[in-house]
Amino acid sequence: DIQMTQSPSSLSASVGDRVTITCxxxxxxxxxxxxxxxxxxxxxxxxxxxxxxLQSGVPSRFSGSGSGTDFTxxxxxxxxxxxATYYCQKYNSAPWTFxxxxxxxxx
Amino acid sequence: EVQLVESGxxxxxxxxxxRLSCAASGxxxxxxxxxxxxxxxxxxxxxxxxxxxxxxxxxxxxxxxGRFTISRDNSKNSLYLQMNSLRAEDTxxxxxxxxxxxxxxxxxxxxxxxSS
Numbered sequence: 418d419i420q421m422t423q424s425p426s427s428l429s430a431s432v433g434d435r436v437t438i439t440c441x442x443x444x445x446x447x448x449x450x451x452x453x454x455x456x457x458x459x460x461x462x463x464x465x466x467x468x469x470x471l472q473s474g475v476p477s478r479f480s481g482s483g484s485g486t487d488f489t490x491x492x493x494x495x496x497x498x499x500x501a502t503y504y505c506q507k508y509n510s511a512p513w514t515f516x517x518x519x520x521x522x523x524x
Numbered sequence: 525e526v527q528l529v530e531s532g533x534x535x536x537x538x539x540x541x542x543r544l545s546c547a548a549s550g551x552x553x554x555x556x557x558x559x560x561x562x563x564x565x566x567x568x569x570x571x572x573x574x575x576x577x578x579x580x581x582x583x584x585x586x587x588x589x590g591r592f593t594i595s596r597d598n599s600k601n602s603l604y605l606q607m608n609s610l611r612a613e614d615t616x617x618x619x620x621x622x623x624x625x626x627x628x629x630x631x632x633x634x635x636x637x638x639s640s
Contacts, residue, residue, distance in 0.1 A: 418586065451626045453569075460619065460633065461569065466626035504569055508625035511583035513559075515569040 419444045421507055423516035431524045436492040438519045440505035445485045449509035452481055452490045456501045464503075465490065497523055526550040526629045528620045533634030540610050544634060546603040546620030554578070554598040557624035560605045562616035563633075570616070573605065574624075588614075610638045
């Protein structure tokens, strides 16, 4: 099965910073990649699908890029409400594996 | 408004069984693939299984194959997960989730605890 590896596992950044999270697939998955945000005690929220398509209602400071094996989630200007854990997930074929998550802390 | 409400979780001994249910409303249930995703306490997300619109296709993560069975009843707008031969490592919150590929609506989850 294809493994999804996120880096870093955690990061701490200040409001206004540009933040980048990486997700790497162990085999090519074209653009079948999703990003979610999960705040403590809440269910995951869909941010981006098809690697770069922003879900309706998601702020434009979030963007995604990549294809094949390497993908990035970028927050262009970190806001206080962006403190959360972010997960990537592949869906080219079953099983739909998630990355291990990246915890973003606001300094 | 889309709503997904899980039920059926609880405490079960290793080797035991549980059946989770998910009641869907606010959308045409039969038009969507459905999923179960779990999250162990303090851990990440773990996709468990999914089922196509009419129930004719089902897929599972390797760790539950042969033990868990996903099913649906479109006449009742309901999704199910029959879990047999439960293990301690199955302890998690189980979420009912809508979607093929990207998962756009999540229930609040039901906690399954496997312990003696």
